[in-house]
Amino acid sequence: MLRHLGAKRTPQHNLKLATLLGLTAGFVNAAGFLGFAVLTTNVTGHAALFAEHIALQDWKTAQVVALWMFLFLAGAFISSLILSFTGPNQRFSYSIPIFIEILILFFSAIYGERYDGSLIAKEIFAGSLLFAMGLQNALVSLISGSVVRTTHLTGTFTDLGIELAHLVHKSGKDQETIKSKIKLRLVIIFFFMSGAVIGAYLFDHFGFGCFFVPIVILFYALLYDIFRIKVKRFYQKTSKAMKGTFLKS
Numbered sequence: 001m002l003r004h005l006g007a008k009r010t011p012q013h014n015l016k017l018a019t020l021l022g023l024t025a026g027f028v029n030a031a032g033f034l035g036f037a038v039l040t041t042n043v044t045g046h047a048a049l050f051a052e053h054i055a056l057q058d059w060k061t062a063q064v065v066a067l068w069m070f071l072f073l074a075g076a077f078i079s080s081l082i083l084s085f086t087g088p089n090q091r092f093s094y095s096i097p098i099f100i101e102i103l104i105l106f107f108s109a110i111y112g113e114r115y116d117g118s119l120i121a122k123e124i125f126a127g128s129l130l131f132a133m134g135l136q137n138a139l140v141s142l143i144s145g146s147v148v149r150t151t152h153l154t155g156t157f158t159d160l161g162i163e164l165a166h167l168v169h170k171s172g173k174d175q176e177t178i179k180s181k182i183k184l185r186l187v188i189i190f191f192f193m194s195g196a197v198i199g200a201y202l203f204d205h206f207g208f209g210c211f212f213v214p215i216v217i218l219f220y221a222l223l224y225d226i227f228r229i230k231v232k233r234f235y236q237k238t239s240k241a242m243k244g245t246f247l248k249s
Contacts, residue, residue: 011180014144018188020221021140021150024214025133026195028105029151031203031210032129035112036122040129042152043069064123071127075134083142094143095222097135102218104132105211112208148184153192160185 025041032040039045046069053062079097086093108125115121137151149155160182167178195214202210 011184014148014184015187016224017140017144018148018150018184019191020217021136021148022188022191023195023198024217025136025151026192026197027199027214027217028129028133028195028211029192030196030199031208032108032126034200034203035108035115035208036126036129038068038122038126040126041133042154043072043130044152044154061119064119067123068127068130071131072134075131075136076138077134079135079138080142083139094139097139098218098222101132101135102215104128105215105218109208109211109215112211115208148188150188150192153189156185156188160189 029039029041032038046065050062050065050069053059053065078100082096083093086096107128112125115125133151137149140148140150163178163182163185167175167182198213199210202213
């Protein structure tokens with residue numbers, strides 16, 4: 001799911017990636033908004049907010065919004081830089097950005113209850129989540145070859161509209177490829193929305209402690225690949241041993 005790149009990557013890998021990390025992003029988007037009154041998974045809305053505060057000559061708030069946009073960019077930059085230094089084909093190189101994201105979510109879960117609504121606190125908490133989502137968005141994009149993006153739905157809805165039009169217009173072998181793409185877009189949308197609903201519900205009941213849920217999802221995403229490799233190798237070794245025993249007998 002996370003370690004397969006290029007020709008080794010299949011549509012099933014992308015579907016699994018979209019399911020788990022789309023769920024995570026939707027959760028953080030809703031819980032982050034309810035907790036800090038800031039959209040924490042994309043920068044589109046912040047561009048309008050930045051322009052509004054510039055027009056109102058509210059320079060202090062404008063600087064904060066600009067910092068949020070920069071932190072999302074910085075997260076994407078750091079994630080890409082990590083993969084560049086470790087090498088995209090290096091086993092488990094993707095685990096570093098995910099561990100950073102887990103630490104940031106842990107920070108929100110533990111210290112979120114101390115959030116007092118001040119501009120400085122909002123700047124720190126919302127900024128850290130935007131940085132984490134920048135990390136995730138770049139990581140997913142690099143792993144999937146820019147096929148999957150999980151932190152926002154604008155581009156996904158656009159792609160879905162284009163592909164639905166292609167499905168109506170084209171025929172033959174092309175339709176199977178188009179249907180596969182449409183399935184992926186629908187999975188991203190469904191699990192992002194599901195994550196948002198779950199995040200909103202759990203935040204309403206458990207407060208900032210609900211951020212432990214996306215932490216568990218991210219740990220599962222990491223362990224899935226690690227244990228899958230070990231199980232596969234164990235199965236292969238066992239099969240070879242059994243074949244060797246059978247041939248000797």
